[in-house]
Amino acid sequence: MKRKTRIDLVDQREYAFHGCLPEEAIIGSDYLINVRAWANVNHSASTDDLNDTLDYVALRRIVSEEMAIRANLLETVLERITTRVLKEHPIVERIKVSLAKLNPPLDGDVKAVRVVWAVRR
Numbered sequence: 001m002k003r004k005t006r007i008d009l010v011d012q013r014e015y016a017f018h019g020c021l022p023e024e025a026i027i028g029s030d031y032l033i034n035v036r037a038w039a040n041v042n043h044s045a046s047t048d049d050l051n052d053t054l055d056y057v058a059l060r061r062i063v064s065e066e067m068a069i070r071a072n073l074l075e076t077v078l079e080r081i082t083t084r085v086l087k088e089h090p091i092v093e094r095i096k097v098s099l100a101k102l103n104p105p106l107d108g109d110v111k112a113v114r115v116v117w118a119v120r121r
Contacts, residue, residue: 009035009059014067030102033063038094054091074099078117094120
């Protein structure tokens with residue numbers, strides 16, 4: 001039996017300094033990141049070995065490291081996250097990442113802006 005597993009990293013909170021406005025580089029903002037990754041885990045299900053599966057701790061670390069590198073655009077951060085996950089974790093067949101800036105500096109009352117990026121091998 002061939003199984004596909006989806007691993008979700010839900011609402012990882014990070015404080016970062018992304019944005020096009022000069023004050024965003026100084027003040028920073030709160031972000032919520034969600035990662036959804038699909039992988040074939042047939043082998044790891046039988047070996048029960050963390051080295052054979054997609055480690056969600058490694059996913060969280062990649063998100064944190066890439067969020068710490070300033071960018072003007074959220075799309076740039078999403079590209080870095082998805083590229084790294086696919087490069088470092090060949091077991092991943094498909095990945096979808098959403099990045100939400102909470103309380104963005106917009107003219108009006110907006111809870112968040114979110115950009116979603118999806119990549120398939």
